Amino acid sequence: MLEKYKKEFLSQNVQFILLDEHGAVTESDDEIFKVSSGSLLPSLHPFFESIPSIDDLDENALDFFCVNLKFDNVDLIVDIKVKRKKECVLLSITDFTEHYNSYQSVAQSRNESIIKTELTVLKNLELEERERFKNQFIQNFSHELRNPLTSVMAISDILNDTNLSTEQVKMLDFLKVSAKNLHLLIEDTLSIGMIDAGKMNIQNKRFSLKDLFDLLSFTYGNKIKQKGISFNFIWDDKLPTEVVGDRLRLYQVLENLLNNALKYTAQGSISFEMNLNQKWANKASVRVKVSDTGTGIHENNLSAIFESFNRVETDEKIKGTGLGLTIVKNLLHLMGSEIKVESEKNKGSTFYFDKVFEYQIGGLKSNPLLEKPEAQKTKPKKNSKKYKVLLVEDDESVQLSLFKILLNTKQFHVDLAYDGNLVLQEVVNTNYDCILMDVNLPNIDGDQITRLIRDFPFKNVKNIPIIGITANAYPENIQEYIKAGMNEVLVKPFQKEAFLETLYKVLK
């Protein structure tokens, strides 16, 4: 029984042909293709021409694998075995067409998947490389702009304190607004780079939400009214005034939303609201809303406005980079919130989000781990004492502007050093009350000098307050400088007030 089925199975795939000593067919079972008795083997298919004549064959079988043959327009892939018998030759042809084809397609799909994986790896590497290049470019670009901008801002502040005509005051105001815009642009560009590189850390410190609201209402209220637009601001009295969160980043979000409302509204009104959704335990959910009666956005464009560098339906005259809303979206996402928009073309837009803040029930008691509220920050010293300050800065324009600011207060004697190597000599010879130390210096960096000073054996040198001044604005840079022993770090560009406030804070 088994033999019968075996035969049935085998006969479907194998053909046996017997040849005489001249290579002519004597017998064939014709299982695969028809062969007439007496035909010479090469006449069946050109492949058989390659089979040696009977005299050249020995007892060992000759094997040919994966041979492509075509009979009666049918493509076959076969294995052929040629074996010499006593007075004849036995040819067995096994049809493995299906087997070889499936093997080929498996091999092909395997190769394709290997190639695909390699392509994906290459693509990812290229994307990573591009991302790295972009972030490095942004970092360098914003770094290089910070020195000239520090001088522009500082010199504007110095000019502000001189006797100016009304015309000059107006021009100076323009200069200050331009410098402020440029500063915002640098910060926004850097923020995008930081978000993309996953380096944006959200702080959780105590701050006054009410003060932030008042400050923005005041600054934007004035700007909006100057444009002839009415401004409404609503602060819900049920809100906690002080909360825990990232004041700087929240400020950046709100500034972008208010700037847009101002930019894209020519008439009507703009409103800025903070309302309580609900309070539970020590948490409060706040709805923050900025609405305007401006140009509005077409429904189809509502998702595109959040993509970087995307500007939609904008009038050429309205300047922008298309970065603002990308930053808003990403910062809020990092803060666990989400920006929402409702807008109608030619009617206006409303941007809003809900943010949960922690707060202390019954008011906040002083907690050294949390940031001091704005109002408690150190005020300039009102005494007649003269302080000795060493200013270490190699950029001449920054040096000149800081020097001037210090001299104008009439509270400082200032020594200058261009080169980090001179600092160690200076601190040994003179008793300084503070060192203002640029970080990027020729020969030796400011943070390295700080480490050397902190390792000094003499107390009066070792403990000199050091304020780092840097164009490297990444939080990890600042942490590194603090770790090196700097008391405070100022990121360029900074306003005169912030500079003096930081200086007074470290002076004894």
Ligand code: ADP
């Ligand atoms: P920018 O204002 O620099 O172009 P944004 O990312 O802040 O970049 O905004 C992206 C786009 O969204 C803007 O170009 C504008 O088309 C649209 N947009 C944003 N805010 C408003 C608004 N308040 N009213 C109308 N259109 C707006």
